[in-house]
Each structure stands twice: as C-alpha cells, then as structure tokens.
Amino acid sequence: MKKGETLLHIFSQHPETFVSGEEISRSLSISRTAVWKQINKLREAGYEFEAVPHKGYRMVSKPDAIQPVALIQALGTSMMGSRLKVLGSTTSTQDEARALAEDGAPEGTLVIAEEQTGGKGRLGRKWFSPAGKGVWMSLILRPNQPLQDTPQLTLLAGVAVCRAVRKMTGLDAGIKWPNDLLVDRRKICGILLESAAEEEHVRYCIVGIGISVNLDETDYPPELQGVATSLKIASGTTVDRTQLIAAVMVEFETLYELYCSQGFQPIASLWEALSVTLGESVTIKNIYGDEVHGVAAGISAAGALLVDMGDGRQVPVFSGDVELKR
Numbered sequence: 001m002k003k004g005e006t007l008l009h010i011f012s013q014h015p016e017t018f019v020s021g022e023e024i025s026r027s028l029s030i031s032r033t034a035v036w037k038q039i040n041k042l043r044e045a046g047y048e049f050e051a052v053p054h055k056g057y058r059m060v061s062k063p064d065a066i067q068p069v070a071l072i073q074a075l076g077t078s079m080m081g082s083r084l085k086v087l088g089s090t091t092s093t094q095d096e097a098r099a100l101a102e103d104g105a106p107e108g109t110l111v112i113a114e115e116q117t118g119g120k121g122r123l124g125r126k127w128f129s130p131a132g133k134g135v136w137m138s139l140i141l142r143p144n145q146p147l148q149d150t151p152q153l154t155l156l157a158g159v160a161v162c163r164a165v166r167k168m169t170g171l172d173a174g175i176k177w178p179n180d181l182l183v184d185r186r187k188i189c190g191i192l193l194e195s196a197a198e199e200e201h202v203r204y205c206i207v208g209i210g211i212s213v214n215l216d217e218t219d220y221p222p223e224l225q226g227v228a229t230s231l232k233i234a235s236g237t238t239v240d241r242t243q244l245i246a247a248v249m250v251e252f253e254t255l256y257e258l259y260c261s262q263g264f265q266p267i268a269s270l271w272e273a274l275s276v277t278l279g280e281s282v283t284i285k286n287i288y289g290d291e292v293h294g295v296a297a298g299i300s301a302a303g304a305l306l307v308d309m310g311d312g313r314q315v316p317v318f319s320g321d322v323e324l325k326r
Helices: 001-014 021-028 032-044 068-076 094-104 151-169 231-235 241-262 265-274
Strands: 048-052 054-060 084-092 109-116 134-141 174-176 179-181 186-198 201-211 281-285 291-299 303-309 312-319 320-325
Touching: 001 032, 021 032, 021 054, 054 201, 068 084, 068 241, 084 094, 094 109, 094 134, 094 186, 094 201, 109 186, 134 241, 151 174, 151 186, 151 201, 151 231, 151 241, 151 265, 151 291, 174 265, 186 231, 186 291, 201 241, 265 291, 281 303, 291 312
Parallel strands: 084 109
Antiparallel strands: 048 054, 109 134, 134 201, 174 179, 179 186, 186 201, 281 291, 281 320, 291 303, 303 312
16 A cells, blocks of 8 residues: 555544644654655645644545546536546647547547646647646547638637536626637636647547636636636635536537537637626737737638738738737
C-alpha cells in the first residue's frame, strides 16, 4: 500500500479528530519530515488539513473526486459521454482524446482528468488546471461537414456550457467571442476546438472544455488573480463537478442534435442572446499582431465575429484575442 493511501487510512480511522505527527510517524515508520511531505502531497491532490502545534493534523475535507459510475448514473444523454475515460492526471485531455479518435473512438467519447500538467489554451497558451478543483475534459465529435464550418462548433460548445453553468449556479454567465465564459468580466471557462480533416472534410473534432469550478482565490498564480475566477468564488458555494459535467453533456447533446437537424442559425441565435461581446467596442488582435478596432455587430453564418468599422463596412474576424473596452 502506498504511503499516501496509508495516511488516508489513518485519518479515516480518526474522523474530525487530530492525529499527532508522532503517531503518524510511528504508524508509517517514517520521519516527521516525511509525514509533513506526505501531508503536503495530499494537499496538492485537493485534501485540506488543519495543523495545530502539539495536537497534530486533522482532515477538514476530501477532494470531490469524479467517479465514473456516479457520472454514468448522472448522465441523461444517449450519445455525449456514452464512452468515458476518467484519468487522475494527464498532460492534456486533448492529447488523450485525439489518440482515442485516431483509434476509432465513437462520437460522444469523453475524456476527463482530475489534473492536467500541460493543459492547452488557444494560440498555444497553457491552461491552468489543478487537481480536484475544476472540470478538465475533451469530447470527440464526428460531424459530417466541411472543415470551414468547424468554428460553429466552438460557439455551440460555448452555449452548452453557459446554459449548464447558469442552470447549476444561477450565475449570470456570458460568452465572450469566440470561446470564453465570463462572470463579472472574469474568466471561468475556456473552450478549445481542434480538428482533423481529409480533403477539407472533417474526420473528427476534439472539443476541449476547461471550467474553473471550485478554485479559491489563493489557488491561482499571481498572473491570473483578478483576471480569472471560479464558480465557487462567484457563487460562494461549492459546486458538484459530477453534476456539472452531466449538465454540460445534456445541453451539448440537445444543441448538437438541433445543429445537425436545423443547421447553425438556431445556435447562432442562442449564442447572441448569451453574448457579452455584441454591441461592445472591441479591439481584436491576431497572432501576427494585427489589430481590428470597431463595434461587435454580430456573427456570420460561418461563426466569424462581424465587426462594424464605422464606415459602413462589417469585417468578419475568424480568430484572435478580443479585448472589451470598458
């Protein structure tokens, strides 16, 4: 049995009471310094402890671990999440899902990780995804459509997550084009869509969804404090991650069926109703450093943001960083 598991067993035998470092040291046949290191490893995994001199350690709370069986029971879907892979830690759920897709995994396959050590954001950025605190997952889709229509699926994903978050938490979450969810102008979720195509036709898409669920302010590195937030911070309540995943999959399946039967227009209308971008003065910067300044006026049939330039022109923008002018 691993030392961490043995340590958890000791605390399970002493619920809500303090266990001295000396007693743990003796039980595990390790030094007091090693005890402290084991406690810190468990803290990094999402366990919380109270430490009091001369009394020892008391477990305050356990991480809200995502259990496949519980998730299967919570899902009310027929396709999305029909095949699950739940990981403790991985470099990136996008990489895991891509490997499964290449091996023929069916549409609706969902990969979830408690932690990502190399989570991906847009434009090659890293995505902060600590253990036990968020929803880090990737969904495999196999839409029968040309590659040029895939930006529409990014917007569909944003609508699905936004609707699920609103229903679960009551928060007034909104979508910033193309793929960020905001609460009070602070980011709670990012969406990354990656595609594989053959002769300009989609073979599969991987929809990566990262939701900051139960992070505290102190969990964020300095560069994200004040920029990012979590559902827990914004609502003041811990959110059940399993139920949130199930809610996102229900919304996704409903919208995807609508998209496949009626096209993008119904999705576009739902997106516009949830947007915090439309009607705002924006600056959009692409990967080459070029900028577009104007007013976000709408989205095109392809999912591009239409920017009113103030001279009668509406310029479609397909990618870039959007800055909302306050």
